[in-house]
Amino acid sequence: MRYCINCCIHLLPNDLHRQCFRCRGPDHNNQKCPVCRGENKIPLYTDSKQMKWLAVLEVRTDHCESWNGLFCLRKGKLCSLMFGLIIMTLVMVSYMLTGAKHGLLLIPSPFHYGAFASNPSLMDNESLSDMKDHYQPSKMNISYVKDYPSIKLIIDTITSKIEFITRQRPDLEELRKQEPHMFSVIPNKFLPNSKNPCWYEEYRGNTTTDPYATNSYALYSKRFRIIFDYLRKVFWNHLYHYKDKHYRLRCLPHFYIIGQPKCGTTDLYDRLRLHPDVRFSAIKEPHWWTRKRFGIIRLRDGFHDRYPVEDYLDLFDLAAHQIQSVLQSDAGKERGKSNNIIIGEASASTMWDNNAWIFFYDNSTEGEPPFLIQDFIHAFQPNAKLIIMLRDPVERLYSDYLYFASANKSVEDFHEKVAESLQLFEGCVLDYSLRACVYNNTLNNAMPVRLQVGLYVVYLLDWLTVFNKDQILVLRLEDHASNVRYTMHMVFQFLDLGPLSEKQEALITKSPASNTRRPEDRSLGPMLPTTKAILRDFYRPFNTKLAQVLFDDAFLWKRT
Numbered sequence: 001m002r003y004c005i006n007c008c009i010h011l012l013p014n015d016l017h018r019q020c021f022r023c024r025g026p027d028h029n030n031q032k033c034p035v036c037r038g039e040n041k042i043p044l045y046t047d048s049k050q051m052k053w054l055a056v057l058e059v060r061t062d063h064c065e066s067w068n069g070l071f072c073l074r075k076g077k078l079c080s081l082m083f084g085l086i087i088m089t090l091v092m093v094s095y096m097l098t099g100a101k102h103g104l105l106l107i108p109s110p111f112h113y114g115a116f117a118s119n120p121s122l123m124d125n126e127s128l129s130d131m132k133d134h135y136q137p138s139k140m141n142i143s144y145v146k147d148y149p150s151i152k153l154i155i156d157t158i159t160s161k162i163e164f165i166t167r168q169r170p171d172l173e174e175l176r177k178q179e180p181h182m183f184s185v186i187p188n189k190f191l192p193n194s195k196n197p198c199w200y201e202e203y204r205g206n207t208t209t210d211p212y213a214t215n216s217y218a219l220y221s222k223r224f225r226i227i228f229d230y231l232r233k234v235f236w237n238h239l240y241h242y243k244d245k246h247y248r249l250r251c252l253p254h255f256y257i258i259g260q261p262k263c264g265t266t267d268l269y270d271r272l273r274l275h276p277d278v279r280f281s282a283i284k285e286p287h288w289w290t291r292k293r294f295g296i297i298r299l300r301d302g303f304h305d306r307y308p309v310e311d312y313l314d315l316f317d318l319a320a321h322q323i324q325s326v327l328q329s330d331a332g333k334e335r336g337k338s339n340n341i342i343i344g345e346a347s348a349s350t351m352w353d354n355n356a357w358i359f360f361y362d363n364s365t366e367g368e369p370p371f372l373i374q375d376f377i378h379a380f381q382p383n384a385k386l387i388i389m390l391r392d393p394v395e396r397l398y399s400d401y402l403y404f405a406s407a408n409k410s411v412e413d414f415h416e417k418v419a420e421s422l423q424l425f426e427g428c429v430l431d432y433s434l435r436a437c438v439y440n441n442t443l444n445n446a447m448p449v450r451l452q453v454g455l456y457v458v459y460l461l462d463w464l465t466v467f468n469k470d471q472i473l474v475l476r477l478e479d480h481a482s483n484v485r486y487t488m489h490m491v492f493q494f495l496d497l498g499p500l501s502e503k504q505e506a507l508i509t510k511s512p513a514s515n516t517r518r519p520e521d522r523s524l525g526p527m528l529p530t531t532k533a534i535l536r537d538f539y540r541p542f543n544t545k546l547a548q549v550l551f552d553d554a555f556l557w558k559r560t
Contacts, residue, residue: 148533152534154422154423155422155537155538157426158422158426158429161429162541162542163433163434164434164457164458164461165433166461166465167435167462169465170370175371175375175376175379178371181309183379185313186309186380187199188380191327193327194338194339195338195339195342196253196254196319196323196339196343197251197253197254198249198251198323199250200240200247200250201248202245202247203239203248204246207236211235211314212232214311215228216307217283217307217311224282227282231282231317234321235317238321240324240328248320249324250313251316252343252380252381253281253316253343254342254343254384254495255343255384255386255387256344256345256347256350256385256387257348257389259350259351259352259388259389259390259459260352260388260389260390261348261349261396261400262396262403263390263391264389264481266284266346268346268387268389268475268491271484272344274507275492275500275508276500277340277341278341278343279322279341279343279344280319280343280345281343281344281346282315283315284346285347286312287347287349288311288315289347289350290347290356290373291356293308294306294356294359294360295307303359316343323341326339340498342495350373351459351460352453353373354369354373354439355439355441355444357369357371357372357439358440366432366433366436367432367433367436367437368433368435368436368439369439372466374463378466383471384467385473385495386471386472387472387473387491387494388460388472388474389475389476390475390555391477393453393454393539393542393543393557394454394535394539394557396454397418397450397451397535398527400449402521402524403521409521411524411526411527411528414527414528415530416448418451418535421449421451422538424443424447425437425443425447425451435462438452438459451538454542455542456543457543460474460546460549475490476555478554484510485509488508488509543556544556
């Protein structure tokens with residue numbers, strides 16, 4: 001290969017650089033060339049041919065455009081090399097950041113399910129969101145895969161481990177040992193002339209005492225302070241005076257809307273509260289039975305001071321004042337008439353959230369909670385009525401994701417979270433019972449989406465070990481959305497509420513739906529078809545069992 005010295009351009013063997021006036025082809029002579037000729041030249045060898053270094057310098061000095069060709073060529077190569085390195089760096093960084101999330105890295109993921117965290121000493125110093133740290137890498141580190149066949153294998157493993165085993169119901173004495181203060185406050189008998197469970201409790205404070213000074217709901221939430229400010233003003237007007245003592249009327253709910261979240265419980269609550277004989281707690285969702293009595297304010301914040309039962313009863317004081325007014329008027333005028341006002345409570349966590357048990361009760365049942373929420377409710381209110389609103393668990397999960405996810409929401413992100421949650425759930429059922437996995441706090445906090453909330457039949461069967469079937473009304477959101485009047489009539493009949501005028505009924509049944517999907521969430525559209533198929537397969541055996549328990553094939557959700 002020859003070189004055009006002046007322009008530094010590589011030439012093919014038979015090429016001539018016609019634009020270079022000093023290069024006349026292969027017969028170029030350095031001695032005869034006026035530019036290349038000179039003394040004291042330093043020879044430069046390139047491809048075994050001698051070149052004069054000073055000649056090159058002279059050419060560069062007199063004709064910069066000739067040397068610029070080589071400079072530009074080298075600069076171009078350097079830029080290309082640097083650009084390539086930058087691209088490789090960005091690809092590696094992206095791989096490292098996303099690989100850990102998707103399980104693509106060769107290192108084990110910390111989110112694969114391992115052993116249960118069963119150390120009660122963690123309850124005071126560790127956030128529930130930090131419980132993920134107690135997971136051990138699974139023995140089979142399954143990388144995240146989006147293809148349906150691979151995830152279907154995980155679902156098949158889960159399905160093969162499903163067993164619906166009846167739980168052992170604890171006796172009353174065991175419950176008393178666990179919650180002695182609660183049993184000392186709530187009596188075992190209520191006023192006979194009130195449809196709602198109420199009783200009189202002696203009040204030992206004086207006129208300067210603030211009855212709500214230590215109420216945790218008022219202390220921890222600014223939203224509820226206005227309610228308690230009003231209660232303070234009217235408190236003394238509603239005390240019952242008898243033999244130089246003061247008594248206050250205390251009440252528990254007559255019925256509970258116990259679940260499930262994102263299934264229309266808010267809409268049901270908003271319509272029921274319009275009935276003239278129905279009252280609710282001052283707060284729609286106190287979450288006392290499931291969280292506040294254990295000291296949980298927000299799951300991510302860990303544990304705080306436990307809310308005593310008195311704080312929970314304070315939430316029903318507004319309703320109790322109205323019941324007391326009816327009782328006092330009846331006592332003076334119509335002694336044969338009883339109070340028909342009933343109180344409801346609508347915490348959608350009541351049916352399913354038993355996550356805190358492991359921090360407060362001995363783990364003597366191989367990972368299964370020895371006591372559940374319904375055990376204590378039944379101990380105080382064996383005649384309580386329970387309302388459950390359900391929807392297609394596949395759609396419920398997607399709605400739940402859209403509502404609670406804070407950023408980067410997308411159908412692809414939802415798909416990834418579903419796949420990761422299924423892997424974690426599979427790791428649990430391989431070693432523990434279905435009930436142990438459903439009620440395990442560590443697993444439930446590690447799963448990116450709340451798969452377990454849609455396992456309706458697991459929770460329902462546990463409630464049916466305590467309450468009779470005729471005390472539980474199970475509704476479908478799909479039916480409620482298509483015929484509000486029909487479902488509300490079912491609720492009125494179940495609660496044995498009095499008849500309504502045409503105007504009252506129209507107000508309840510024709511009001512717009514509450515807590516519908518936000519516009520920004522609607523813009524994301526439906527979930528991916530593959531995601532829906534995966535979730536259909538996962539929930540199918542549970543829906544089948546639910547339809548059998550309720551004798552209603554509508555709970556198979558085949559048409560949704």
